[in-house]
Amino acid sequence: MDIDYQSCLNEIYEETKGLLGKGKVADYIPALAEVDPNQYGICVHTLEGQTYYVGDAKTPFSIQSISKVFVLSMVFAALGDSIWSRMGREPSGSSFNSLVLLETENGKPRNPFINAGALVTTDCLLSISKNPLKDILVYVRNLANNKYINYDSVVANSEMETNFRNAALLNFMKSFSNINNDVNEVLNTYCHQCALMMSCEDIAKAFSYLANGGINPFNNKRLLTLSQTKRLNALMQTCGLYDESGEFAFCTGLPGKSGVGGGIVAIIPKLLTICVWSPELNKHGNSLVGMKALELFTTKTGISIF
Numbered sequence: 001m002d003i004d005y006q007s008c009l010n011e012i013y014e015e016t017k018g019l020l021g022k023g024k025v026a027d028y029i030p031a032l033a034e035v036d037p038n039q040y041g042i043c044v045h046t047l048e049g050q051t052y053y054v055g056d057a058k059t060p061f062s063i064q065s066i067s068k069v070f071v072l073s074m075v076f077a078a079l080g081d082s083i084w085s086r087m088g089r090e091p092s093g094s095s096f097n098s099l100v101l102l103e104t105e106n107g108k109p110r111n112p113f114i115n116a117g118a119l120v121t122t123d124c125l126l127s128i129s130k131n132p133l134k135d136i137l138v139y140v141r142n143l144a145n146n147k148y149i150n151y152d153s154v155v156a157n158s159e160m161e162t163n164f165r166n167a168a169l170l171n172f173m174k175s176f177s178n179i180n181n182d183v184n185e186v187l188n189t190y191c192h193q194c195a196l197m198m199s200c201e202d203i204a205k206a207f208s209y210l211a212n213g214g215i216n217p218f219n220n221k222r223l224l225t226l227s228q229t230k231r232l233n234a235l236m237q238t239c240g241l242y243d244e245s246g247e248f249a250f251c252t253g254l255p256g257k258s259g260v261g262g263g264i265v266a267i268i269p270k271l272l273t274i275c276v277w278s279p280e281l282n283k284h285g286n287s288l289v290g291m292k293a294l295e296l297f298t299t300k301t302g303i304s305i306f
Ligand code: GLN
Pocket: 063, 064, 065, 066, 096, 097, 115, 159, 166, 191, 194, 258, 259, 260, 261, 285
């Protein structure tokens, strides 16, 4: 069956734009509070190489927690299953920046997509890379096939100045010997990876390797084994949207990852990737319009991995 993706995106855009104004832009990172809340874009990128857009799909935005997938991919490829001795693979059921479970679980985060787990992941990268910020940039630019992708230092510094919670998570985990590098260096790298600026188009393209069995379709380079690709998609499906992961799986049935910049990316293995961006968030820190748009996409197209 041939699906008219462009008409589908146009319809979704029209049906959901009335939701703009109902969420709230993240303001705990001061620089993100400045973002124009009315921006909204969607991009679909197929493994056959076609790209479809609607709205502000080419405007770069702060990818925030979407970066957790890239860094996890880098360290999973380099260190293999040894990373699982330092973090789990279970949904946490708590908010992305929660400290609650860490105490009873001896400083071992539930999964790599809550902040605690992502900080451990970044710590792993610091242990294997001489220049982590450069390595992340090269990795992401190759994935998105865009050499202009960069960090927004204003956003990174703004988060550094107000980052008491992530500093607490790091120090707490260090007390359990689950952080090996200097806390400030981990924090600085983490805030920069979150401050990567990418558009819906960049992100949809950059996630193609996860729909493509671990191979970057832009240069045919294998980044993850088939088994690692399966595991990363499974983690996105169960933990990618924090304490709204169950609802996202219920509504879209897809692996996905969100960030407080308002982006959500979802993967349809062997077929396509889709990224939606609208900066206003719901109470779980996920894009309010993005959640609805992705639900409509799988409903209208009838595509399902189940
Ligand atoms: N940089 C953000 C933080 O650590 C990322 C959170 C997110 O996107 N959910 O709070």
